[in-house]
Amino acid sequence: MSTTSPIEITATDAADQPERTPDLESLYRGFESELLVPLWTEIGDLMPMHPRSRALPHLWRWADLLPMAEEAGRLVPVGRGGERRAIALANPGLGGRPFATPTLWAAIQYLNPGEDAPVHRHTQNAFRFVVDGEGVWTVVNGDPVAMRRGDFLPQAGWAWHGHHNVTDRPMAWIDGLDIPFQYAVDATFFEFGPDEVESREAPERSKSERLWAHPGLRPLTHLAPTPATPLLAYRWEHTDRALTEQLALEREGYDATIEPGHAAVRFTNPTTGDDVMPTLRTEFHRLAPGTATAPAREAGSSVYQVFQGGATVTVGDAAWPVAHGDLFVVPSWQPLTVESEDGIDLFRFSDTPVLERLHLHRHATKEAVR
C-alpha cells in the first residue's frame, strides 16, 4: 500500500549551493510542505556525467545457489499463491529488493519430481535457460516444451504457462524476466490459470518448433510480425553449431567473429529478425581458449551465466574467477573484460532493447573505456 513520504531537503555536497540563510531555510521548509524539491540540490545524483548505477557488480556462485535451491525443494511447497519455487538474485546496491539489476530479474527455479508449477500469465517477458539437467516441460499456451541442458526457452508477456516435472529427478534452471523494469514503470498485469498444466504430454519437440525451427522458413498460417518470438525453444544443438562455425570460419580467414576468438549469436524473433522479446536481449558468447575480450561498456545492464568452461571476469573494480553455472551482473556503463585460458561459453541477457527502442543506448569499446 502506498503511503505519503516526507520530503526532506538537506545540505548537499553538490558544488555551488546557495548559502543557507534563514530565508533560504524558510523557503526549503516551504518546498517540503508543498511537496517540492529543487533541482539544484539534486542534480549531481539525478543527472550524472554518465550512468552511475546504484547496482553493483556482483557474482553469485552456482555451487552456493544450487544447494539452497535443493533445500528450498525440501522445505517449500510449490503451488497457487507463491506460484514458483524461484529464488532471485538481489543486487547488493538495490536496497534488498530481488532485483539483479535495476531492470532485470534473475532467479534459480527448482521443481521436484512430479510437481506442477501452476498455470498463470503476466505482462512480464520471461525466459528459462538450462545450465544442467532435463526432465521438465514448460507448457506455454498449451504447447509442452522440453527443457534440456543448453536450451534457451523464451516466453512472451501474457502467454499462459506452467511447468511440470515428468521425471523422478528434480531439475533446476534459471529464469530471467523484466520484473524490475515493469515494476518501475507500473506496467504489470497478472492472471491466474489452472492449478495444473493443460497437457501432460512430453513430446521431443514442441509444436512451436515443428512450425518455426526451420531456418529462414515461415509458415503461411503465421505471416504477421509478432512483438515476441513464436519459437518457444532455441536448442543447444543449434546454438553450439552456430558458435562452432563462427570460430571455424575465423580460422579459415573469414570475418565471422566479433573480435578474435570471440564468437557470439543473438536469439531473435523470426517474424522480425529483432530481439526475442520487446524488453530483453539474449545472447550466447563463446571464447576460444586463450582469448581475452577488449574492455567494453554500454548503457543498460546485463546478467551473464557461465554455461561451461572458465574465465577471469572483470566488471568495473571487481574481478572474479568464474566457473560452470556462476552468475554475474554488469551494471550500466561498467566496463567488462573476460579473459579465458581454456575457453568459456557464456549465456547473457540484458535490457538493451529498452534502451535501443527509446534511442538511449550508447556503448564504448577499447580505448574509449578508459
Add this chain to the structure above:
Amino acid sequence: MSTTSPIEITATDAADQPERTPDLESLYRGFESELLVPLWTEIGDLMPMHPRSRALPHLWRWADLLPMAEEAGRLVPVGRGGERRAIALANPGLGGRPFATPTLWAAIQYLNPGEDAPVHRHTQNAFRFVVDGEGVWTVVNGDPVAMRRGDFLPQAGWAWHGHHNVTDRPMAWIDGLDIPFQYAVDATFFEFGPDEVESREAPERSKSERLWAHPGLRPLTHLAPTPATPLLAYRWEHTDRALTEQLALEREGYDATIEPGHAAVRFTNPTTGDDVMPTLRTEFHRLAPGTATAPAREAGSSVYQVFQGGATVTVGDAAWPVAHGDLFVVPSWQPLTVESEDGIDLFRFSDTPVLERLHLHRHATKEAVR
C-alpha cells in the same frame, strides 16, 4: 556512491506462505547471506493483478507554486553547477524524490530579467510549456526560440540548450522531462556547455519554425527521420485553432472529437508522425462547457497542467476543483474523469511512448473502468 544493502526476508501477509519452521528460518538466513530473495514472499507486491503504483494522485496549485518560485528567484542564483532554478513536484508516494511519477519529472522554472541559464546537454528528453508570460528565449543548438503563453517547446535528448531572459520582467514556465525514467534505467549522460547562451538574438520565429512549421511540407535538406522532432516550437495560435476546429466540426456533425465536447491534439514529430520525443507523449485537450469525460484508465502515468478554464478532476479516490496553472498527476491505472461546467484547456504529458514501444501499453474506457 552505491553501498551494499542488507537483505531482510520477513514474514509477509501474502497468502499461502510456508510455515516458518526453524529449517525455513535457517534457509531464509542463508538466502540473506547469499543476497537471495524468494519469489514466494514478494510476488504480491512485484506482480500484482494490475498496476498498483506507489505514486499517488496529487494536485499542486499554481497559486502556491508561483510565489515559491518567485521567492527562489530572490534567494537562489542561477548558474553553473545548479544549472537551473527549477523546483520539481515530488509525488508523496515516491519517497521524497523529485519525481512527479515513477517516470516523469515536472518542475516550475523561473528566470529573472537578464539572467542566463547556462548551456548544457543531457540524454534526458525535455520540453517547456508556458502557462503565462513571455520574454525568455531558449537557445537550442544555437537557435533562439521565443517562449510565449500557450507554447509547447520540445527539446530532444543531447541537444545543447540554455535560456536567457531578454526582458525586464521575470518569467516562469514548466519543464517536463524523463529524468526519473532515465534514472531508473541508468541511461543518463550529461555535458556542460558555455556559461552563457550562444546567441542573444530574440527573433520572432526560430530557424526551426522557419524550416519546419509548414503543414505537411518537409525541407529537402532534412529527409531522414529523426528520433525527436526538429520543430522547436508548437505555437499556441496553431494549437488553439486546431482545437477550435475540432469542436466546430463536431457541431457541424462530423466525427472530429474523441468524445462529445472533447477536442484533443497530439504534438508530433513531422519526420515520422510519431510522438515528439521517444519517451514522452504530449497533448492538448479542450473540453467544451458542460462536458464530462468518460472514466478512463491506462498503464503508464501522466501529468496535466490547466492552461485556462476550470473543472472538477477525479483521479482514483481523489477529487479536486482545478484552475489556471494547477498541476495534477494521474498514476498508472488510476481512473481519470474531468467534468467542466465552463470549459477547460489542459496540457498533458505522459510516458506512454515508453510503454507502447515496448508493447506494454493497455487502456480501458467507460464500463471497463469499474
Add this chain to the structure above:
Amino acid sequence: MSTTSPIEITATDAADQPERTPDLESLYRGFESELLVPLWTEIGDLMPMHPRSRALPHLWRWADLLPMAEEAGRLVPVGRGGERRAIALANPGLGGRPFATPTLWAAIQYLNPGEDAPVHRHTQNAFRFVVDGEGVWTVVNGDPVAMRRGDFLPQAGWAWHGHHNVTDRPMAWIDGLDIPFQYAVDATFFEFGPDEVESREAPERSKSERLWAHPGLRPLTHLAPTPATPLLAYRWEHTDRALTEQLALEREGYDATIEPGHAAVRFTNPTTGDDVMPTLRTEFHRLAPGTATAPAREAGSSVYQVFQGGATVTVGDAAWPVAHGDLFVVPSWQPLTVESEDGIDLFRFSDTPVLERLHLHRHATKEAVR
C-alpha cells in the same frame, strides 16, 4: 482482350552471338514454337549497363495545351463513361500510349462552368496541381476541397472523388497519376459512384485541412498511420512561405537549401513523414535569380511543371527555354540541369517512392553525371 503474340528470334547486333548454323536456326524455331526466348539474344536490351529508357525527354508548352483543352471543353461533354475531360501527355518514345513516362500519367483537365465530373474511385493514386485559376471544388470522400492557384491536392487510391465547377468560368489544372505503373503491374481496380458530387458546398477550407493543416499537430481521433496523406490540400500560401524562408535562411548564413539558390520542399503524409502517396513523390522547387542547378540524374522518372518564372532546362541531349505552365519529362537516368536568370518555381512529381521502397533507387550528382 489479350491475344497470343508470335515469338520471333532474330539476328541481333549483340556481341558474341553464336554462328547461325542450320542446327541453331532449327533450335531457334523450336524456341519460337514453344514460346521460349534465349537470354543471349536479348541481354543487351534487357539488362543494360544503366537505365536506357524508351521514354524521351520532351517538353509540352502550356500555350499549346490550354487552347486544346478549351476546344475540348467546347466539343467533348464530361460524364459517366469517359469520366473526365482529361488530355494526357504521350511520351514520344512510348508507342503512342498516354504515358508521360513508363510509370507516370500527366494530363490537363478542364471543367466548364456548372459541370460535374462524376464520382468514381480507383486504386490509382492521383493528385491535382493548379497552375492558374480557381472555382472548382474536388469532393473527396464527401469533403469539398477548393482548388486554387498554386495548390497541390493529393487524393489517395480508392478514395471516392468527383469535381464540380461552381463558378461561371471554366478552369483547367493538371492531374498526375500512377496509371502507367499500375497498368504495368496489373494492379488496377475501378468503381463508379454517383453521377454528381455528394456535396455542392464550396467552403473556404476543407474538413481535412481543418483537422490536419496545423504544423506538427495530430487529431487524437486519427492516430494510426495511413498509407496516403489525410490532408487533401497543400495551399500555395504555405508552400510559398516555406520556400521563401529557405532562401532567406540561406542568405542569413544557414544551411537551408539543397544547393546555393535552390530551395525545395517535399509534400508529405503527416501520419508518417513520408511521401504523400505510396507510389508518387511530389515536390516544389524554387531557384533564386541567377541560379544554375548542378547536373543530377537518378533512376526513375519525373514530370515537372513550371509554376512561374522561366529557365533553360537541359535533359540529356535536349534543351529548352521554359515558361509558365510548361511541362517537361525527365526519363530515368537522364541528367537534368536548370539554369534561371530571373528565378523559377517548379512543381515536380516522380515515381521515386516505387524505386526507394523496393531498394532500387540510385542517383548521381555533379561530377558523377559525366
Add this chain to the structure above:
Amino acid sequence: MSTTSPIEITATDAADQPERTPDLESLYRGFESELLVPLWTEIGDLMPMHPRSRALPHLWRWADLLPMAEEAGRLVPVGRGGERRAIALANPGLGGRPFATPTLWAAIQYLNPGEDAPVHRHTQNAFRFVVDGEGVWTVVNGDPVAMRRGDFLPQAGWAWHGHHNVTDRPMAWIDGLDIPFQYAVDATFFEFGPDEVESREAPERSKSERLWAHPGLRPLTHLAPTPATPLLAYRWEHTDRALTEQLALEREGYDATIEPGHAAVRFTNPTTGDDVMPTLRTEFHRLAPGTATAPAREAGSSVYQVFQGGATVTVGDAAWPVAHGDLFVVPSWQPLTVESEDGIDLFRFSDTPVLERLHLHRHATKEAVR
C-alpha cells in the same frame, strides 16, 4: 535506341464517346501532333474494373523444355557477352518478349561439365531453384554455394555471381528474376566481373549457411537489417521437413495449414522476417493426396513449378494436368485452383512484395472469386 512513336487516336468501342464531328476529328489530329491522348478514348483499357492482364495463363512442360536446353548446351557456348545459357518463358500475351508475366522472368539455365558462367552483377533480384540434379556451385560474392535438388538459392540485386559445373555431367535449373519489372520502371544497372568464378572450391555448405542457417540465431557480426536475405541456400531437407510437420500437426488437430491438406512455407530474410528479396516472394506448397485448393485470386502475378507429384491446375479458363518440372503462369486476378489425387509439391514465385509495399495488393478467396 528509342525513337519517336506516332500517336493515333482511333474510334473505340468505349461507351459514350462523343460524336466524331469534323471539329472533333480536327481536335484529335491536333492532339496527335502535340503528343496528347484523351482519357475518354482510353479509359476502358487503362482503368478496368479489375486487373485484366495482357498476360495469359500458360503451361510449359518440362519434357519439352529440358531437351531444348540440352540442345542449346550442344550448340551455344556460354561466356562473356551472352553471359548465361538461359532460355526464358515468353508469355503468349506479352508481344513476344521473354517475360513470363509483366513483372517476372523465368528461364531454364543449363551448364555443361567444367563450364563457367562468367561473373557479373545487376540490380535485378534473382534466384535459382533446382528441380533435378546437382553439381553446379553458384559463387555469390566469392562464397561457393552448392546447388542440389529441391534447393532454393536466392541472390540479391547487385551481388557478384557466377556459376561453375564441377562435375562431369550437365546440370539444368530454373532462374527467376524481376527483369520485366525493372525493365518497366527503368531501374536496371549491370556490371561485368571476371570471366571465371573467383573460387573453385566446392564445399558441402556455403559460408552464408554456416553463418545464418541456424533457426532464430543471428551472428553478432551482422546485426543491421538488409534488404535481401544473407542466407544463400534454403535446403530441400529443411523445406521438406517444415511441410511434413505442418501436415502432421494438422492430422494431430492443430491449425498449421492454410487450408485442409495444404501446407505452405515462405522463404524469408532472417534479418527482417520479410520476403527474401524486395521484389520477389518465394514459397513452397504441398498438397496432401486428395486435396483440392479453394479457388483464390490476387492482384499481381505468379509462376509455379511442379517439384514432384501431379495435379490438375485451373487458371482462369485454362486447365492442365501438370507433372514434374512443369511451369505455369497465373496472371493477375486470374483464379487458381489445384486439385491433386496423389499429392503435389509446388514451388512458387510472385511479384507480391512489389504490390504489398506499395499498398496495391488485393486478394479474394472462395465465394468471392465468382
